[in-house]
Amino acid sequence: MHIKERLKRYGHVICRISGEEPLRFLNLCRSQDICLYGVQKKEDGYLCAMSLQDFFRIRNIRRLAGVHIRIIRRKGLPFLLKKMEKRSVFFLGIALCIALLGICYGFIWDIRIDGNQEITNENILRYLQSTQIKCGMIKKNVDPHSIAADLRNAFPSFSWVSVEKTGTILKIQVEEARKNVSIQENVQDGSLYADKEGEIASVITRSGICRVQEGEYIYPGDLLVSGEIPVLDDGGNVTHYAYCAADADIVLNTAYAYYDRISYAYQKKIYEKPRLSAVQFGFGEQQLKIGEKEKNGEYRVNAWHFRLSEAFILPAMVTVYEAVPFTVYPASYTRQEASKVLQEHFSEYYEQLRKKVMRITANDVKITLYQDYAVAYGIVYTEEYTGALARTEKSIIETERNDS
Amino acid sequence: MTDKRRKRVTDAQPSFSYYAKGHPMITMHGRETVYVENFHRLFRLSTTEICLSSALGPLCIRGKDLCITSFSSMEIHIRGCISSISFGGEG
Numbered sequence: 001m002h003i004k005e006r007l008k009r010y011g012h013v014i015c016r017i018s019g020e021e022p023l024r025f026l027n028l029c030r031s032q033d034i035c036l037y038g039v040q041k042k043e044d045g046y047l048c049a050m051s052l053q054d055f056f057r058i059r060n061i062r063r064l065a066g067v068h069i070r071i072i073r074r075k076g077l078p079f080l081l082k083k084m085e086k087r088s089v090f091f092l093g094i095a096l097c098i099a100l101l102g103i104c105y106g107f108i109w110d111i112r113i114d115g116n117q118e119i120t121n122e123n124i125l126r127y128l129q130s131t132q133i134k135c136g137m138i139k140k141n142v143d144p145h146s147i148a149a150d151l152r153n154a155f156p157s158f159s160w161v162s163v164e165k166t167g168t169i170l171k172i173q174v175e176e177a178r179k180n181v182s183i184q185e186n187v188q189d190g191s192l193y194a195d196k197e198g199e200i201a202s203v204i205t206r207s208g209i210c211r212v213q214e215g216e217y218i219y220p221g222d223l224l225v226s227g228e229i230p231v232l233d234d235g236g237n238v239t240h241y242a243y244c245a246a247d248a249d250i251v252l253n254t255a256y257a258y259y260d261r262i263s264y265a266y267q268k269k270i271y272e273k274p275r276l277s278a279v280q281f282g283f284g285e286q287q288l289k290i291g292e293k294e295k296n297g298e299y300r301v302n303a304w305h306f307r308l309s310e311a312f313i314l315p316a317m318v319t320v321y322e323a324v325p326f327t328v329y330p331a332s333y334t335r336q337e338a339s340k341v342l343q344e345h346f347s348e349y350y351e352q353l354r355k356k357v358m359r360i361t362a363n364d365v366k367i368t369l370y371q372d373y374a375v376a377y378g379i380v381y382t383e384e385y386t387g388a389l390a391r392t393e394k395s396i397i398e399t400e401r402n403d404s
Numbered sequence: 405m406t407d408k409r410r411k412r413v414t415d416a417q418p419s420f421s422y423y424a425k426g427h428p429m430i431t432m433h434g435r436e437t438v439y440v441e442n443f444h445r446l447f448r449l450s451t452t453e454i455c456l457s458s459a460l461g462p463l464c465i466r467g468k469d470l471c472i473t474s475f476s477s478m479e480i481h482i483r484g485c486i487s488s489i490s491f492g493g494e495g
Contacts, residue, residue: 027445030477039472041450048475 007037011052011076014038018045019067028061029054052078101308108137109168109313110305116174117355119155124172127154136284136315139165147172167311189243192225192387194218198254201383208246218386224250227392243392252386256353258365260345260376264338268331274300274322282317291321298324338374342367346376357384426459435486438465441479454482458491465489 017025022045029036034057037049062069084091111128113121128134131150133142144163151161151174159177163170191208200216208225212218225246230238277299278291293299300322306314333341346365354360365378429441440456443463448455454472455464470484
């Protein structure tokens, strides 16, 4: 072990040697096999360092040489431990805190679901709860692969499911299948029917017989792709029908009418300073609420989840309810303000529609300002997929009977 | 015996004889560090001069900012800007 490392581990003292015969003291130390380090001449004596063990051996030598030894500094682990002894409760607290964090890290404290549109978070969480997957469960018992497989089985509309454990969070990412993909898994064969009204933009058939063409205008319920395939004999007569699950990508040109009207006169809410109404502390599933929430009026709810990092969420949270009192005054928009409000409304509608359809191709929405009110109206043109799988209506083959 | 091994043994021989006679062994690295083994005692210590007594008489190491890094029964390790090492002087 290196000298410096040894001194650090076992402790050493830096002392000043002064008195009658300091050089004799140094030579006596040498003869007694006491190792000295960093011996320097100073104005008021000599400075040197020695290990803690050796320091307890110099008592007799010190008397013999008639020197005074004054400890200037104590260094190393034994002195550090001695210091820590005084603050033992503090260090015990730190150790307990680290242990507690370590224990908390072994549990799942949050389940995040992303990518779902039709199936709500509540439905997925309810299903997970029924399979004993919930917040507060031990992380070791969570098998992401089996959860993903279970979710795919329970929700056939999920075309892709990914489950991963990140810190104390269980992240579930799903992708929902388009409607024309078979929703009823038990339907072995079926035909595709229109579920929207519009003009067909393109058709790519993968299985079944296509009954529509590009440019054709269709209504909900129209047969698009038939899952019934006639099998002909040499004479061109239908001998029987083969059935399959029709599958196709059918893109439809659709149009959505938009109408929004606002009056210039309206009721304006003027909010006052929010006041603290209730505070709720939560640890795991245990909740403690201080204060009472008023039943009427508007509220602002702020929730803080205690976390050490983005992925390390702790089971403790605080929710603050603030009542926001307001007064209603009659007010009126100017023409520019009314136009701006209508534009904002349309932007929101546009964003929602953009998520719902495949593509928005055009829109001719206009804003018209009248004497007492303003109106935004027009049509938004879109492209979207259509086709819902349903059971095929089976045809009956008429056979000719020759009675002789 | 290979040439290399023979050379090593010959090189090592003088140090054994010096030890046996009680002569000091001085090892110097550049002009910053010097190790002295087989000396009797330390009789002068300052930042410019460190004197040791040995079988060959007093051994003085002179220079600037001299400091004893370690001082044990086996050796003394001196660090600083060394200007001279000489035998003789005050005993």
